[in-house]
Amino acid sequence: xxxxxxxxxxxxxxxxxxxxxxxxxxxLIILQIVMxxxxxxxxxxxxxxxxxxxxARTEIFAYPIVWIPETPQWGNYVQAMTMMPFLKFxxxxxxISILTVVGTVLSCSMVAYSFARLKWPGRDLFFSLxxxxxxxxxxxxxxxxFIEFRWLGWTKPGTVFGILPLNFLPITVPYWLAxxxxxxxxxxxxxxxxxxxxxxxxxxDGANRLQILFRIILPLSKPVLATVAVFSFLQAYNDFLQPxxxxxxxxxxxxxxxxxxxxxxxxxxxxxxxxxASTVVLIPVLLIFIFAQRYFVQGIATTGFGGR
Amino acid sequence: MATQTHYKEPITRARLREWLEGxxxxxxxxxxxxxxxxxxxxxxxxxxxxxxDLLGEPVFVGLQNIERALTDELALKALYNSAFYTLFAxxxxxxxxxxxxxxxxxxxxxxxxxxxxxxxxxxxxxVATAVVWQRVYHPDFGIMNEVLGIFGVPPQKWLLEPALxxxxxxxxxxxxxxxxxxxxxxxxGNIPVQLMEASQIDGAGKLRSLFSITIPLMTPLxxxxxxxxxxxxxxxxxxxxxxxxxxxxNETLFVVLNIYRNGFQFFNMGYASALAWELFIIVVGFTIAxxxxxxxxxxxxx
Numbered sequence: 091x092x093x094x095x096x097x098x099x100x101x102x103x104x105x106x107x108x109x110x111x112x113x114x115x116x117x118l119i120i121l122q123i124v125m126x127x128x129x130x131x132x133x134x135x136x137x138x139x140x141x142x143x144x145x146a147r148t149e150i151f152a153y154p155i156v157w158i159p160e161t162p163q164w165g166n167y168v169q170a171m172t173m174m175p176f177l178k179f180x181x182x183x184x185x186i187s188i189l190t191v192v193g194t195v196l197s198c199s200m201v202a203y204s205f206a207r208l209k210w211p212g213r214d215l216f217f218s219l220x221x222x223x224x225x226x227x228x229x230x231x232x233x234x235x236f237i238e239f240r241w242l243g244w245t246k247p248g249t250v251f252g253i254l255p256l257n258f259l260p261i262t263v264p265y266w267l268a269x270x271x272x273x274x275x276x277x278x279x280x281x282x283x284x285x286x287x288x289x290x291x292x293x294x295d296g297a298n299r300l301q302i303l304f305r306i307i308l309p310l311s312k313p314v315l316a317t318v319a320v321f322s323f324l325q326a327y328n329d330f331l332q333p334x335x336x337x338x339x340x341x342x343x344x345x346x347x348x349x350x351x352x353x354x355x356x357x358x359x360x361x362x363x364x365x366x367a368s369t370v371v372l373i374p375v376l377l378i379f380i381f382a383q384r385y386f387v388q389g390i391a392t393t394g395f396g397g398r
Numbered sequence: 399m400a401t402q403t404h405y406k407e408p409i410t411r412a413r414l415r416e417w418l419e420g421x422x423x424x425x426x427x428x429x430x431x432x433x434x435x436x437x438x439x440x441x442x443x444x445x446x447x448x449x450x451d452l453l454g455e456p457v458f459v460g461l462q463n464i465e466r467a468l469t470d471e472l473a474l475k476a477l478y479n480s481a482f483y484t485l486f487a488x489x490x491x492x493x494x495x496x497x498x499x500x501x502x503x504x505x506x507x508x509x510x511x512x513x514x515x516x517x518x519x520x521x522x523x524x525v526a527t528a529v530v531w532q533r534v535y536h537p538d539f540g541i542m543n544e545v546l547g548i549f550g551v552p553p554q555k556w557l558l559e560p561a562l563x564x565x566x567x568x569x570x571x572x573x574x575x576x577x578x579x580x581x582x583x584x585x586x587g588n589i590p591v592q593l594m595e596a597s598q599i600d601g602a603g604k605l606r607s608l609f610s611i612t613i614p615l616m617t618p619l620x621x622x623x624x625x626x627x628x629x630x631x632x633x634x635x636x637x638x639x640x641x642x643x644x645x646x647x648n649e650t651l652f653v654v655l656n657i658y659r660n661g662f663q664f665f666n667m668g669y670a671s672a673l674a675w676e677l678f679i680i681v682v683g684f685t686i687a688x689x690x691x692x693x694x695x696x697x698x699x700x
Contacts, residue, residue: 122506128498129515132573136518138541139530151539197426209413210420220427223435225685227633229654230678233661233671234438234445240452267430274427299419328523330636335662346525350640353529361533368526375521383514386521386580 136372143167143365150361163362170352170366178341179348183327186258186344190326191319193266194273198318199311201268202277203303207289224271228331235260236335247339260336261329265322273318280314281307317385324375345371445671452665463672473673475648476656477680482564483652484631487571491627492620495575499582500608513583517576528640531570532557535641557642563649567637578623585619586612617696625688632681653677 144162239260450456535556543553635654644651661670
């Protein structure tokens with residue numbers, strides 16, 4: 091009797107469990123569907139931009155919306171890129187971005203190493219000041235920095251070494267001075283995690299600090315350096331306010347400024363060309379995003395915690 | 399050796415050398431801090447008391463700029479616009495990003511694709527975003543009216559309609575919550591599995607464990623995301639410059655746009671500095687107030 095009863099109970103329990111399991115599965119399927127709809131909503135504007143960049147003029151203003159152009163108008167891209175000197179804008183953007191990335195990575199690594207490993211009077215005070223500058227809105231120093239750079243003569247037309255426009259300096263030089271507190275903080279946290287014995291051994295072998303930084307610390311910090319590089323590239327590439335203030339003359343413009351100028355003249359007319367230009371501007375960051383996604387996610391997760 | 403205390407080491411050659419190295423390596427930041435943080439801030443305090451268009455000589459005007467920043471109709475309008483935007487955008491952003499993060503930590507398929515898709519909008523250059531969204535909101539050919547039309551909503555004028563322009567900007571901000579979401583996902587991944595299992599054994603349902611375990615443990619990150627989102631929202635600028643140029647009827651004239659105009663279009667360097675300091679004090683005040691209040695609701699393990 092007793093055994094019979096317990097098998098009954100087991101059966102009921104199993105039925106209950108399988109019902110719960112089914113419920114759970116149904117729930118997950120519903121969630122999957124809902125998330126797919128949300129994803130489509132999120133991608134909507136971007137997909138619309140890309141599809142419209144390939145439309146014929148008549149399709150742009152068609153009702154209801156044409157989602158897939160009948161014959162993709164690749165010529166839109168050629169036309170858009172030749173309306174303004176976009177190649178020149180692209181070169182300027184990459185020069186500024188690369189100067190920014192190199193300056194950020196080098197200066198932030200050195201400063202972070204100093205804060206992580208070297209003892210010097212005032213270190214803790216300056217580290218607190220560094221953290222405080224994280225909270226500083228860019229706009230507070232916007233006006234006085236413009237006047238400073240004007241004194242330095244960097245807001246005038248002209249070039250440095252005959253090639254680099256003077257106007258690029260106000261945008262890039264601050265990055266060579268480790269004025270990205272978040273990255274200094276991130277690198278310092280990472281450097282602190284590297285076993286100090288490695289350095290001590292190298293010091294005994296007669297290595298100097300620069301050699302230690304470049305031969306021991308930095309090679310061990312590749313993931314975090316990649317994160318810093320990716321973020322600072324995007325920051326420079328996407329920046330609008332600084333180029334808007336400092337880059338005078340179309341020859342010095344970045345892609346962002348070119349796109350904005352095109353937008354101003356194309357308020358009513360050629361949307362397909364504007365969307366084509368927007369898509370072109372998006373492509374480099376999209377490629378970086380696809381190939382370096384790991385560093386994005388790592389970077390946000392760590393800096394997110396770090397700044398708490 | 400043993401008698402030496404940590405903080406009273408004698409000044410040896412090696413220590414002096416380390417000091418020197420320390421200053422040299424930190425040098426870029428020390429120079430940068432004085433040249434491009436400390437000096438500009440002090441300089442802009444001086445600027446606040448001057449009238450200066452950069453062409454002539456600066457003229458001392460006393461408190462005139464500050465008074466104007468506190469009473470000028472446009473300045474107050476800009477403050478109101480930024481505050482309105484922040485107040486309505488930030489809470490909803492947090493709810494959306496937290497909900498998406500929760501959904502993406504469930505056992506559904508293709509999670510990394512969803513995550514990438516939700517993150518994508520914030521890597522799009524802000525100018526391209528503004529260009530596209532300006533057209534998303536176009537009264538005749540935009541997809542916003544098209545999509546709402548499916549649900550029977552009559553076409554709206556969005557960016558051209560004073561009452562709808564700010565809500566349109568707020569709605570657009572919900573699209574750019576990828577950073578917050580990724581931070582939440584990382585945090586949710588750090589919640590100890592044992593805690594969840596224990597609550598299940600105790601018979602707590604999913605909803606119950608969400609409110610008594612997940613959310614309390616996530617409050618530090620909710621707080622962090624909130625502080626950052628408020629700081630950023632108060633500084634929103636580029637979309638309004640490109641999409642509406644502050645209009646219609648100054649409904650999207652945000653504080654930074656007002657500062658930009660006064661500084662770089664009207665060359666009122668003194669007044670623009672006063673406006674910038676006003677914003678700075680508000681943002682810092684908000685941040686400090688939040689830290690103060692955070693003791694009441696943010697849970698810290700210790």
